[in-house]
Amino acid sequence: MDGASAAKPNKRVTITDVARHAGVSTAAVSKVMRNAYGVSEAMREKVQAAIADLGYRPHAAARGMRGRTYTIGVLLDNVRNAFFADILDGIRDELRHTDYTVLIGAAGFDPEEQARTIRSLVDRQMDGLILIAPGTPRAEVLDTAVSTPTVVIGHHDASDTYDSVVDADDLGAGLVVDHLVSLGHRDIALVSAPGTRANKWKRTPEAVLSEGYLHAMQRHGLDRFARVHHTAYSDDGGFKAGMTLLTADRPPTAVMTGADVAALGVYRAAHELGLRIPRDLSLVGYNNTALAALAPVQLTSVDQAGHTMGSAAARMLVERVENRRDRAMQTTMTPRLVVRSTTGAPQGR
Amino acid sequence: MDGASAAKPNKRVTITDVARHAGVSTAAVSKVMRNAYGVSEAMREKVQAAIADLGYRPHAAARGMRGRTYTIGVLLDNVRNAFFADILDGIRDELRHTDYTVLIGAAGFDPEEQARTIRSLVDRQMDGLILIAPGTPRAEVLDTAVSTPTVVIGHHDASDTYDSVVDADDLGAGLVVDHLVSLGHRDIALVSAPGTRANKWKRTPEAVLSEGYLHAMQRHGLDRFARVHHTAYSDDGGFKAGMTLLTADRPPTAVMTGADVAALGVYRAAHELGLRIPRDLSLVGYNNTALAALAPVQLTSVDQAGHTMGSAAARMLVERVENRRDRAMQTTMTPRLVVRSTTGAPQGR
DNA sequence: GAGACCGTGTAAAACGTTCTCCACAGCGAG
DNA sequence: CTCGCTGTGGAGAACGTTTTACACGGTCTC
Structure with missing residues (x-):
């Protein structure tokens, strides 16, 4: 594989390295990475070969400075709630074969700490946010939703700024x-x-x-x-x-x-x-x-149907991030009763 | 005016804005932010006032380009495991009053996907990584640990590159x-x-x-x-x-x-x-x-004692991130039996 | 009084991307 | 032959930080 370059310690492969290796400009490499308009087939292949050769992975933080960061942030209060785990699975499954990575901020129940976590996610330049039943003031959510696409799960209060997914x-x-x-x-x-x-x-x-x-x-x-x-x-x-x-x-x-x-x-x-x-x-x-x-x-x-709620939220969010939709929307799921053995006829006493 | 390109109202407050507002250089503001050496008391106050005035929050992605990103990444396979939730709480509590934010990558059980998640965390310039019983090849973990401080929880295999926390x-x-x-x-x-x-x-x-x-x-x-x-x-x-x-x-x-x-x-x-x-x-x-x-x-x-394991891991990681320690270490926790009502004397049958 | 040193501040060069222009070549139309 | 268009590639300016290198004025030491 790369026994030769193994010698140099922790030097990241950058877009410049790829460009040099392929004998093209960094702009060209960037275009290929984002498969943007204006690259010939020959160029694409040459660059892709170089990328594979060098094992190049774009540096997300650097990307975040200008464009997308391909990261979706999820806020939840506690990881212990198994229902949230279902939602997370739904989000993950929906995004599995895309370029997006999901990062979770577990904020606890304190509204102030939740607010801090949301700010952290925004500061880290997440492309979009999924907030699961946030306890922070609605005004703050509306505020961040203006600059970062946001989906709120749980709260039935609709908005024309953020999207929402709720259960009836x-x-x-x-x-x-x-x-x-x-x-x-x-x-x-x-x-x-x-x-x-x-x-x-x-x-x-x-x-x-x-x-x-x-x-x-x-x-x-x-x-x-x-x-x-x-x-x-x-x-x-x-x-x-x-x-x-x-x-x-x-x-x-x-x-x-x-x-x-x-x-x-x-x-x-x-x-x-x-x-x-x-x-x-x-x-x-x-x-x-x-x-x-x-x-x-x-x-x-x-x-x-937490799984479905999660995947719906992810889908809606990506639409927004990629500017395929500019109007807010709400999705409502229908609940279903699962009868097990803790319910029965009352015995008079 | 058209609705399409509507609203780029939310201009972030940048370090330049703060510098101008305080009538100093951006370098000075940066120093104050990181409380680095070489700022007078007067300068500190002036800058801090400006920061408060403008509500400045440093842009983590931009920070990541040169220095720290003040983010700790945690890898785990699934959120459902309540034991992991204990660990997470421990991590969070330890880091609560520091500048670090914890972000969780839930990767599922597939080793390949776990590897991808680890790479994602590294690409996003996490300052340090906590890996909970990773399923990825050990070699890969050793590899990332060279460039990013790493604590492994669970696996007893020690290393001189990463730190570990285990239960006996x-x-x-x-x-x-x-x-x-x-x-x-x-x-x-x-x-x-x-x-x-x-x-x-x-x-x-x-x-x-x-x-x-x-x-x-x-x-x-x-x-x-x-x-x-x-x-x-x-x-x-x-x-x-x-x-x-x-x-x-x-x-x-x-x-x-x-x-x-x-x-x-x-x-x-x-x-x-x-x-x-x-x-x-x-x-x-x-x-x-x-x-x-x-x-x-x-x-x-x-x-x-998942909580304790988590806080130990976080403490060890921060030591490494802040270069206060350059030798690997292992922490071992002692388990304790909690007897409840599913154990009793066997009845001959 | 010259030199070394100190404390404080700034200018400017990174960092690794994206993205806006612009250049150029080829080609069809007039 | 010129003009304008199109399709492809690159130069270079951002983006918001950190960090290096240095300038400046003042003190201390001999």
Whole structure:
């Protein structure tokens, strides 16, 4: 292979090296790399041979100074959420055979830190951004979207600046309520995320979910049973919510949650209180993550097609990056109920 | 005016703008930014005021052309592994109050794609790399480590080029075997990952784990019971392994696995075969991920202190990036057994 | 009082690309 | 023969930083 040039240590092969080796100008090499207009077949071949010979890889940072950087940045709050992993897979699969690389910024839940991460991505000259349910003020997102193509996943607030991909969470909530009602439940509680973020997102996934839940309860004439408990989407948050709900005067016979992991927290609470599932309590999660399907769990959940959402987001983003579309658009996915063994008919007690 | 070329409003604030605003040279501003030697107090204040005034943020790509980019790249195969999430948290916490940003490349399991991702990170001028159990040929890692400071997590193969952080997996295996033996088990099987990667890593985590297991079995005089089953670390892989092991002529009374998720697959197999845990089968995972602690699971597992491993890796990497150390080093963490309710005394059957 | 040295600041040369012009050659039309 | 067009290639100016090399004025030392 290249035993000869192995001697020189860490010297990168640059476009100039390629140009010299092929006996052409750097401009020509650049054109070939970007397959831009104005190169003859002969030129293309000559240059490509030189590129292969030298093992040239363009320096992304340098590219970023003038043109594209062929990098897509993804912001998410935490890597632990298996639903996000589905989205990421979708993004990756969509982009696999393109020149784009996906880099992930895991920012944590703190809005300020998320904002910092977004700025970092922009400073690093990402060609486009995919923000998964960002907690930063909407104004900031709008701001960065002006200069960097952006797709927001999760929040239903549309915009003419950024594109968005959402799941019809209201429909999802309806599916769950319908299912539970058809089993005979009437006292159905919802465990949702705290919607108190003072950041101008009006239609967060949790808000839309709650809305759908309330409408569905109303539709079934069960308004008076409706109650929403807000808590963090985590095992612990779910546990606390479960404890509160299940030790109330008139505990619900069914609990639906906005995230699988929270449902498992409720599960733990029920367990601790000596309630059996689904005999004494029916439990439904959301997102249908790998957790839900686990052997000892078998949680009824709502599938959001995270993979599809991810690939849709990636596709939309690339369209924008490559200037093939100049109007904002929204994509909405339809959720599907996956019934497993944590839901059943309520046993009178 | 036309809508097409509309709006290039967002002109970035550059170092030149700051320099002009402060009435100094760009070199001076640069020095202040990097707090380099040779600026008077007055100068520093003047420049910092200008920076604040204009909201200047250095352009990382441009920085990358000459100096640092203040970005650390992390390679991992899949985001789903909760253990990796712990490591990431550790990295993030360590770097939180520094100027560095962490970007994650999730490459999947294909070695070729992992290699491509590593190259991407290098091309994007990362200051340093943290590779979590990379599947790429060792030679390639050594190669990139020459030009970019690199920390390898997981593989026990040491090097004088890259730093490494590992868990004493052999000790971990010993802990598990000791625990199971003390409960009365003798027929203990290990479910490990396929070690057949032809990529020159001799001492992968799985290999060291198997080694530790075999030694421990030997130590207890249980050589003849020792058996290692290789499978992918996934729910499905664990299920298949469980099926094979548990339907054998002389099924083991205890199974330990190299990953929690695989243990849950075995759990599913046992469940399907009508075996109760821990009565008919004791089960131990590895990594003590959030999965293990889940209410319906309560899996005995080995804690690897992923958070600490991550922060150690980050600390070591920054030392290298900032040239505060020029010798390679290895850090080894000590594992700890966390006993939950999937292990118990074997019931003769 | 000459030289060496110090601390502070700047000018200008990189860094590796992209991209806008411009030059040139060949060719068809008038 | 000139003109204008077209298709191909290259020169060179950005892009926003860092860094080197040096200038300048002042102090210290002998």
